Amino acid sequence: MSTPVIGVLALQGDVREHLIALAAADAVARPVRRPEELAEIDGLVIPGGESTTISKLADLFGMAEPLRERIAAGLPVYGTCAGLIMLAEKILDPRSGQETFGGIDMIVRRNAFGRQNESFEAGVTVEGIEDGPVEGVFIRAPWVESVGAEVEILAEHEGHIVAVRQGRVLATSFHPELTGDHRIHALFVDMVRAAR
Numbered sequence: 001m002s003t004p005v006i007g008v009l010a011l012q013g014d015v016r017e018h019l020i021a022l023a024a025a026d027a028v029a030r031p032v033r034r035p036e037e038l039a040e041i042d043g044l045v046i047p048g049g050e051s052t053t054i055s056k057l058a059d060l061f062g063m064a065e066p067l068r069e070r071i072a073a074g075l076p077v078y079g080t081c082a083g084l085i086m087l088a089e090k091i092l093d094p095r096s097g098q099e100t101f102g103g104i105d106m107i108v109r110r111n112a113f114g115r116q117n118e119s120f121e122a123g124v125t126v127e128g129i130e131d132g133p134v135e136g137v138f139i140r141a142p143w144v145e146s147v148g149a150e151v152e153i154l155a156e157h158e159g160h161i162v163a164v165r166q167g168r169v170l171a172t173s174f175h176p177e178l179t180g181d182h183r184i185h186a187l188f189v190d191m192v193r194a195a196r
Ligand SMILES: NC(=O)CC[C@H](N)C(=O)O
Pocket: 047, 048, 049, 050, 051, 052, 080, 081, 082, 083, 085, 110, 111, 139, 140, 141, 142
């Protein structure tokens, strides 16, 4: 089978780190900014950054609606941090005008672990990831406040949900793309392969 092509939503955030991690996990990775580029990818990563900005730019670039539709139609997606927020059905504390793409039946709380200076790293045991915990880098990280019946909880940190999966959509509160450990990207690449 040919190598899957995975886009990284390149409106704002740590796009480059995801491109590198995906390539290391044996995918063809490319930045995606325009609606027509969605037709050329087998899966999509929504990076970490600032979800209010990503939301605004997605509207401006005409990406919000096409993306919502592709995700609802089964496009495999992985969101980290701000990307996790963009995949929620509901944000507890949205900024005005902040909208999400949906994909996971969950309610998230932005900046739940504290502000920038309260960023931290911690080992996180993730369901389905072998060979020990991953290094969780939490930067103004959200947590998942609650999930619907279809959502699998893959990891918790201090009693808060920090990794989830619903069908072909995966999300983590933390940033594996910043660690050089590509196991979670490899899991996502496997999900994309299985969906083809
Ligand atoms: N590291 C991050 O992606 C931070 C997310 C940011 N706090 C937001 O609400 O979008």
